[in-house]
Amino acid sequence: MKAARICKEIGLKLTPQRMAILDYLEGNTSHPSAEEVYAAVSKRFPAISVATVYNTLASLRDRGCLLELTIDPSKKRYDPDTRPHHHLICTSCKRVADIEFKYDLSVPEGLRMGYEITGNHIEFYGLCPECKKPRRSGARR
Amino acid sequence: MKAARICKEIGLKLTPQRMAILDYLEGNTSHPSAEEVYAAVSKRFPAISVATVYNTLASLRDRGCLLELTIDPSKKRYDPDTRPHHHLICTSCKRVADIEFKYDLSVPEGLRMGYEITGNHIEFYGLCPECKKPRRSGARR
DNA sequence: CTTTCATCTTGGAATCATTCTAAATTGATA
DNA sequence: TATCAATTTAGAATGATTCCAAGATGAAAG
Ligand SMILES: [Mn+2]
Ligand SMILES: [Mn+2]
Ligand SMILES: [Zn+2]
Ligand SMILES: [Zn+2]
Numbered sequence: 581m582k583a584a585r586i587c588k589e590i591g592l593k594l595t596p597q598r599m600a601i602l603d604y605l606e607g608n609t610s611h612p613s614a615e616e617v618y619a620a621v622s623k624r625f626p627a628i629s630v631a632t633v634y635n636t637l638a639s640l641r642d643r644g645c646l647l648e649l650t651i652d653p654s655k656k657r658y659d660p661d662t663r664p665h666h667h668l669i670c671t672s673c674k675r676v677a678d679i680e681f682k683y684d685l686s687v688p689e690g691l692r693m694g695y696e697i698t699g700n701h702i703e704f705y706g707l708c709p710e711c712k713k714p715r716r717s718g719a720r721r
Numbered sequence: 722m723k724a725a726r727i728c729k730e731i732g733l734k735l736t737p738q739r740m741a742i743l744d745y746l747e748g749n750t751s752h753p754s755a756e757e758v759y760a761a762v763s764k765r766f767p768a769i770s771v772a773t774v775y776n777t778l779a780s781l782r783d784r785g786c787l788l789e790l791t792i793d794p795s796k797k798r799y800d801p802d803t804r805p806h807h808h809l810i811c812t813s814c815k816r817v818a819d820i821e822f823k824y825d826l827s828v829p830e831g832l833r834m835g836y837e838i839t840g841n842h843i844e845f846y847g848l849c850p851e852c853k854k855p856r857r858s859g860a861r862r
Numbered sequence: 863c864t865t866t867c868a869t870c871t872t873g874g875a876a877t878c879a880t881t882c883t884a885a886a887t888t889g890a891t892a
Numbered sequence: 893t894a895t896c897a898a899t900t901t902a903g904a905a906t907g908a909t910t911c912c913a914a915g916a917t918g919a920a921a922g
Contacts, residue, residue, distance in 0.1 A: 593869060593918050614909080629872045634909065636870095650794045650844075654880095655908065668828075668836055677834055685824060685843060687809075693818055694850035695809055701844050702826060703791075709835035734889050734898060755880080770901045775880065777899095795909095796879060 582606070590643040600625045601636050605646070605660040611667070611676040613655040651676060651703050666701060670708035679704060723747075731784040741766045742777050746787070746801040752808070752817040754796040792817060792844050807842060811849035820845060 583602035584594055592598065600621045612620070618633045637658055640646035647659040651667055652674050666679040685700045724743035733739065741762045753761070759774045778799055781787035788800040792810050798817060807820040826841045 595870065595918070597871070615907095627872085629874095631873080631910085632871055638910095648794070650791055653789070653791045653797060656794065668834075668838065670836065671839070677836065679828060679832060681829060681832055683824065683826060685845075687820060687845065688822060691820060691822055693809075694853075695811065695818065695847040696853055697809065697845050697847040698812070699846040701846075703842050703844065704826075704828065704838050705840040705842075706836040706838040712835075712837055736889070736899065738900070756878095768901085770903095772881085772902080773900055779881095 586645060590640075590645060592639060592643075597621075597625060597628050597632050598636055600628070601633065602640075605640075605658070608660055609678065611649060611657040611659050613652070613657055615655070617658065649676070664699075666704065668704040668706055670711055671705050672707060672711035675708045675710075677708070727786060731781075731786060733780060733784075738762075738766060738769050738773050739777055741769070742774065743781075746781075746799070749801055750819065752790060752798040752800050754793070754798055756796070758799065790817070805840075807845065809845040809847055811852055812846050813848060813852035816849045816851075818849070 583599050583606065586592075586602060588594065601617060604617060604620050610616075614630070614633055614637055617637065618628070618630050621628055621633065637646060637648075641648045641658075644662065645660075647662055649657040649659055649667065651657060651669050657676060661678070666681070666683075668677045668679050669675070670677075679702070683702065685702075687697055724740050724747065727733075727743060729735065742758060745758060745761050751757075755771070755774055755778055758778065759769070759771050762769055762774065778787060778789075782789045782799075785803065786801075788803055790798040790800055790808065792798060792808055793815050802819070807822070807824075809818045809820050810816070811818075820843070824843065826843075828838055
């Protein structure tokens, strides 16, 4: 879906800053952090402030247009693909890949402890192809 | 396993601060944050510093005696139960409960993208019994 | 095309969790 | 009992994120 349309549909003003952020996010599968979004958008929009990036990401997240992932301990990661899916994180470089596969994750009645379960998400841990190589560290961040 | 023995086995000096932390952690199923560990241990050991709590938690984690959970976006949570199991977090009060149930989480070869998968963890989201009640918010933190 | 105003943007300060530092202390071993 | 690497500690430093107050601006209305 294109940026302009998203804003209208969720009742957000169409500002150039948001356009830039939404453009960057559109189809992006890198699961960027707020800082990475800021870095990328700054190139095309040098005057944007980090506050605006955080504000926009929060607005989109609140309206269900963006997933906020807690998978990386040091920072939040964002995912414009809001369909339910799981993630595989490289324990070395923190790269995050999608796992598009359905699992049966029903919790037996007896183990729910009175909770009402509303969702789930699997974090797979591993080593990405880059980090498997013995050579130089592929670690980012 | 009792605190003193744990230290010896993993090659850590047996200090009173560690004893206190290990005692608090032993059998604890509340998945406390570093701050909560500090608050609890401070009562019995008023002079302990937060740095020591962080240091000790990191040492235990590094030696595989403690799990560091990334399930709560605002802070790390610790779990002395290192057997593989999953978690259910209340989206309202952030309470974390254990889900002791085995799931088949094998990733089809074709979807691994060259990653070597080493582990997994399911986060279930929901509302705890307290937070389901319409009355006062049970929200902590 | 102007007016209007709630929504946005912005730079900087503030907050919060966590890590780092350098000096003083202390278990554990000899 | 001497020795010393490991540990503790207070406080500074860091890094991500949130808050704030003031100025700017989409978008609806006329
Ligand atoms: Mn994804
Ligand atoms: Mn647990
Ligand atoms: Zn990697
Ligand atoms: Zn709750």
